[in-house]
Amino acid sequence: MDNYPKKVALDGGGEVEIRIVGRTDSAALLDFARQLPEEDLLFLRTDITQPDVVEQWIQQIEAGDSLSLAAFDAIGLIGYATVHRNSARWTRKIGEIRVNVGRGYRGKGLGRRLTSEIFDVARGLELRKLTASMTSDQKGAQAAFRRLGFIAEALLADYVDDRNGTPRDLVIMTHDVTGHSDTLDEPVKL
Template sequence: MAMDEVRIVPTRAQYEESFNAVVDAVARERRYIGFVEGPSLQSTREFVRSILGGAGIQLLAVNPNDVVVGWCDIVRNPREGFRHVGRLGMGLLPGYRGRGLGRQLAAQAVRAARQAGVERVELEVFASNERAIALYRALGFVTEGIKRRARKLDGHYEDNVFMALLGEGL
């Protein structure tokens, strides 16, 4: 599929089921995100409603059939004293990786978060996800620390890398 056929759009309620399916597909790969199956559709609906209600930014990559193939969200910390901080999460279906779509999603989400007043964007990424780490570095994120053996799945340990992008990088 040509990447120019994929559109990046703000989240909308009409995409809840498709978004839920993509999160589940990426989760079931057991490699890239912190859970091994997607949330319930009800949880996804509540999350999307919170985003639409101002809790953060979510952009979706949508194919010509209006099916979600990837996402990037930056959710603002709701606690007093931390509301300037947003947490980035993203994922793409396998056939859409390595073509610059993740970079477009993340860059546009960071721009939108900055416009919404977010001064610090932070994330966690598994150390084995070298492609994602390179993408985040290219966008200006810096490594702030490593949580060793943060996950043990299928008998294997995985370190978490903590990264952030501060105001001047935004």
């Protein structure tokens, strides 16, 4: 983790800094979440506009169950990527990745960069596979994750409730970390 903080260039110009998230970033995470438009908030896995939810996130980081990288511009936090390890024995080599880039910074390669950095972290943690979960309505995110090499491996009907309480189908996309896989030959067609 000596690699951070690290300056990275964005597509089309500009530079941002990527840092490892720690307790001192709680306020910046909350600010970021509270600036997200309703449409993005609708699909958040947990409500990170709430201080107690951000506190749980920080505690997971401090416990070593999650590692988050965040990108900052001169004003504040503009996006993050997290890898979360489930400590259950049979999923201990699986990491769940979450990536969120602020609207103003999308399409500039930041999601790709944060994901690639999180892959390096996952390799260091000796994880075998990364999963990314999103609802079937999040077509843009699915397209972006496909471009990043993920495949849709499972579709769970009515599996999650959005912020408004509406049930949504959950798409689980995966990517091998090591190259080895015994996954299905044919990815699930969505």
